[in-house]
Amino acid sequence: MPNARGATVEFRDVTKQYADQVAVDGLSFTVPAGKICILVGPSGSGKTTSLKMVNRLIEPTSGAILIDGTDVLQEDPVQLRRRIGYVIQQVGLFPHQTIEENVGTVPRLLGWPKDRIRSRSIELLALVGLDPKRYAARYPAQLSGGERQRAGVARALAADPPVMLMDEPFGAVDPIVRDRLQAELLRIQRDQGTTVLFVTHDIDEAIRLGDRIAIMKDGKLVQYAPPGELLAHPANEFVAQFVGSDRGLKRLGLLTAGGADLDSGIERAGVDPRAPELKASTTLRDALALMLERGVQQAPVVDDNDGRYLGVLTLAKISKMLGSQA
Ligand SMILES: Nc1ncnc2c1ncn2[C@@H]1O[C@H](COP(=O)(O)OP(=O)(O)OP(=O)(O)O)[C@@H](O)[C@H]1O
Numbered sequence: 001m002p003n004a005r006g007a008t009v010e011f012r013d014v015t016k017q018y019a020d021q022v023a024v025d026g027l028s029f030t031v032p033a034g035k036i037c038i039l040v041g042p043s044g045s046g047k048t049t050s051l052k053m054v055n056r057l058i059e060p061t062s063g064a065i066l067i068d069g070t071d072v073l074q075e076d077p078v079q080l081r082r083r084i085g086y087v088i089q090q091v092g093l094f095p096h097q098t099i100e101e102n103v104g105t106v107p108r109l110l111g112w113p114k115d116r117i118r119s120r121s122i123e124l125l126a127l128v129g130l131d132p133k134r135y136a137a138r139y140p141a142q143l144s145g146g147e148r149q150r151a152g153v154a155r156a157l158a159a160d161p162p163v164m165l166m167d168e169p170f171g172a173v174d175p176i177v178r179d180r181l182q183a184e185l186l187r188i189q190r191d192q193g194t195t196v197l198f199v200t201h202d203i204d205e206a207i208r209l210g211d212r213i214a215i216m217k218d219g220k221l222v223q224y225a226p227p228g229e230l231l232a233h234p235a236n237e238f239v240a241q242f243v244g245s246d247r248g249l250k251r252l253g254l255l256t257a258g259g260a261d262l263d264s265g266i267e268r269a270g271v272d273p274r275a276p277e278l279k280a281s282t283t284l285r286d287a288l289a290l291m292l293e294r295g296v297q298q299a300p301v302v303d304d305n306d307g308r309y310l311g312v313l314t315l316a317k318i319s320k321m322l323g324s325q326a
């Protein structure tokens with residue numbers, strides 16, 4: 001059952017000024033509790049700096065960051081960090097501790113009883129797809145890169161943090177493992193209701209994972225919007241370029257046949273018999289591919305659960321959605 005354990009994270013006019021450089025410049029946005037916010041932008045745009053100010057690894061020059069309304073600067077940094085999961089690109093597992101000991105780090109610091117730490121570690125290893133029987137007693141050097149990433153995620157989740165900070169956590173793994181880790185993160189996050197701030201260079205990853213995407217440039221926030229809105233209405237040329245010239249197709253990947261404006265005036269029996277039957281949950285991108293492959297102009301859409309006929313999706317409707325945001 002999903003719960004509301006996540007906390008709201010608010011950046012209020014946050015600036016980080018170094019001697020010769022503004023790393024973050026007047027950043028303001030709010031991540032609602034239990035949502036995933038993705039920070040994207042070119043190298044040097046201030047993503048890591050923004051993340052590290054949340055758990056006070058870096059202190060802002062001005063402005064405030066509030067977690068559930070409390071300024072992080074008012075909290076003891078050590079206590080604060082125990083409440084915030086943190087995954088960095090190189091994972092940073094402790095090499096001389098087993099995977100189980102690594103995962104139990106924060107619960108140990110919090111003084112949990114031994115058997116509770118143990119059961120929590122086992123539970124989390126299973127959750128991220130590392131069979132505890134095989135992996136708990138191993139050392140980090142005995143894991144693949146992708147397995148280490150997962151152990152890092154398990155460790156960050158151990159004490160049920162209301163907020164997780166993830167800095168390019170899946171940067172170093174191959175596309176197949178990355179795909180699996182993304183799916184696992186989404187499942188875990190929905191399950192635990194954690195608020196996640198996630199940095200990536202990969203716009204496709206941002207679109208897949210994000211409830212909101214924050215696009216940064218030169219320390220400033222250029223646009224903050226849900227993925228669909230970003231693809232449909234990029235705020236300026238920089239965002240349009242960043243999300244890519246195929247943003248129309250990407251946007252179709254976020255929309256479903258069931259959510260489209262279906263033509264319900266056509267009887268099921270009247271639909272082109274060569275047309276593929278589409279489930280309502282099929283993305284418009286997949287629907288388009290199937291229809292082009294079969295060379296049909298229309299396809300019937302049915303309910304995922306009971307197979308009830310919902311209406312006809314036409315190529316014209318799909319192209320209209322593609323064209324509506326050119
Ligand atoms: N300690 C520091 N002193 C001076 N400048 C710094 C310091 N740390 C970071 N910067 C500068 O602040 C800017 C933002 O850095 P940051 O690490 O937040 O970028 P980033 O968006 O995470 O980039 P990347 O995608 O390459 O990881 C960069 O131009 C960087 O050179």
Ligand SMILES: [Mg+2]
Nearest residue numbers: 047048049167
């Ligand atoms: Mg960085």
